[in-house]
Amino acid sequence: MKRPAAALAALFLLAPAAQAASFRNEAENEAAVRVLSAKLRCPVCQSENILDSQSGTAREMVEIVREQLSQGRSEDEIVAYFRERYGDYVMLSPPASGFGALVWATPLLLLLIGGGTYLLLVRRNTKARAGEGEARAPLTEERLEGLEL
Amino acid sequence: MTSLDTARRPVPRWKWLLGGAVVALPVLLAVGLTRDPSYIPSMVVDHQVPAFDLDALSGSGRVSSRALAGGPYVVNFWASWCVSCREEHPVLIELGERAEGSGAFAMVGVNYRDGRQAALDYLRQHGEFPYASGVDERGRLGIDFGVYGMPETFFVDAGGVVRARHVGPLTREAIDANLVLIGVTP
Numbered sequence: 001m002k003r004p005a006a007a008l009a010a011l012f013l014l015a016p017a018a019q020a021a022s023f024r025n026e027a028e029n030e031a032a033v034r035v036l037s038a039k040l041r042c043p044v045c046q047s048e049n050i051l052d053s054q055s056g057t058a059r060e061m062v063e064i065v066r067e068q069l070s071q072g073r074s075e076d077e078i079v080a081y082f083r084e085r086y087g088d089y090v091m092l093s094p095p096a097s098g099f100g101a102l103v104w105a106t107p108l109l110l111l112l113i114g115g116g117t118y119l120l121l122v123r124r125n126t127k128a129r130a131g132e133g134e135a136r137a138p139l140t141e142e143r144l145e146g147l148e149l
Numbered sequence: 150m151t152s153l154d155t156a157r158r159p160v161p162r163w164k165w166l167l168g169g170a171v172v173a174l175p176v177l178l179a180v181g182l183t184r185d186p187s188y189i190p191s192m193v194v195d196h197q198v199p200a201f202d203l204d205a206l207s208g209s210g211r212v213s214s215r216a217l218a219g220g221p222y223v224v225n226f227w228a229s230w231c232v233s234c235r236e237e238h239p240v241l242i243e244l245g246e247r248a249e250g251s252g253a254f255a256m257v258g259v260n261y262r263d264g265r266q267a268a269l270d271y272l273r274q275h276g277e278f279p280y281a282s283g284v285d286e287r288g289r290l291g292i293d294f295g296v297y298g299m300p301e302t303f304f305v306d307a308g309g310v311v312r313a314r315h316v317g318p319l320t321r322e323a324i325d326a327n328l329v330l331i332g333v334t335p
Contacts, residue, residue, distance in 0.1 A: 043189055043297035056262050057297070060288050085295040089189045110174075113167065 033066045036075055040065070040082060041092045049092055191314040192295050198224075198305045199293035203283025206260050206268055212283030214309070221331040222255040223248070224303040225319070226291060227282070228263040229271035231299035237318035238275045244324055245279035254333045258282030261291050261299060306331040 037051035042058040050058040050065075061082070068078045082090045094100035193199065202213040225241060227234045241258075248256040260268045260282045272278065285291055294303060297316075304313040304327045312330040315323050325335050 043295070057288055057292065060292065063287075064289075064292070083192075085192055085292055086297070087190055087192050087295075113170065117167070 029066070029069055032069050032075075033062065036065050036069070036078060037062050039092055040079075041090050043086050043090065187298075188316075189295070189297050191311075193303065193311045194314055196311060198303070198309050198311050199290065201259075201283065201285075201290050201293075203259070203285060203290065206258075206265065206272075206282040206284050208281075210281065212257050212259075212281050217255055217257065217305075218309055219307060220255055221253070221307050221328075221333055222257065222305050223328075223331075224257055224259060224294075224305065226259045226261045226285075226294070226296055226299060226301045228261045228299050229267040230263065233318045234300045235275060237300055237320075240319050240321060240324070241278060242276055243321075244319070249279050254328070254331065256280040259285050259290060261285050261296065262288040302327075304328065304331045 034051055038049045040050045040061065042048045042050045042053040042055060042061070044055045044057045045053045048058070050061045053059075064081075065078055068081065073081075079091065088095055088098075088100060094103045096104055198214055200214045202211060202215070205212050223244065227241075245256050248254050257280055258278055262285065265284065265286075268282075268284075283290075288296075294301070300318060302315040302319055303311050304315075306312050313327040315327060328335060
């Protein structure tokens, strides 16, 4: 008589803990759903992510993200799943490979070209100023001849 | 003479490159502006058709890729809520009759994210298709095909490879051009 009672008591005591653990897992999963969904672009509504979009397709895509995360698939695998269907278009920030790499590199390249040009001009200007002292020397007979007017 | 000498000196290569880049960037951006930003290139074209097995819209049958395998076929995604689907409706009926008459290719519809009753009412009002439609109630098959706007039509060859996708209302010209790609001569 004692054993079943103890088992029953244990069940009652442990059940809430198990429940709390499942709630916590669910909350973690839901946070991951939101993080990943915010990175995926809605194909129907163009410049919105699927988390913010109210379109049916986007809602269904969030549902797919939720399902696959709870099945234990990684973020990369889920992104790959959508890229297989919608291409790089589905990613709000372009991937750092292929054509996407060019997109990321362009601002850096422009900054380098701009900075390089600026430094070059500054250096040339400084050189020209250094030569100015000579130009301001009094206009003697020899210098006048040298100018070849 | 010194000033003239500098003018004749050949322009260094880096200046050419820089000048080229300065010209190329606006040209690139200008070309970008002429492109349709809402156009999404298809990922299924030249790939195996996504497998499907859907409940038929009317009756108790099924619409599946397995049943269609072995011959070329056309898959049309449509919905009763889609306004431009009305525009292509007569063209679809005509194409369905052509498929039935020639036997050279098959045709199926996919009723995308729609209500069954709304879809049936729509067909009653605009005319029944001479082919079956499967029900993609949640749009999962649409996502597999990479559908982003209604209507969309896919052309699948006898080997089960998607050869073309048409976005927007079908036209007779688009049909003729795309049927050739799946081995159907007009």
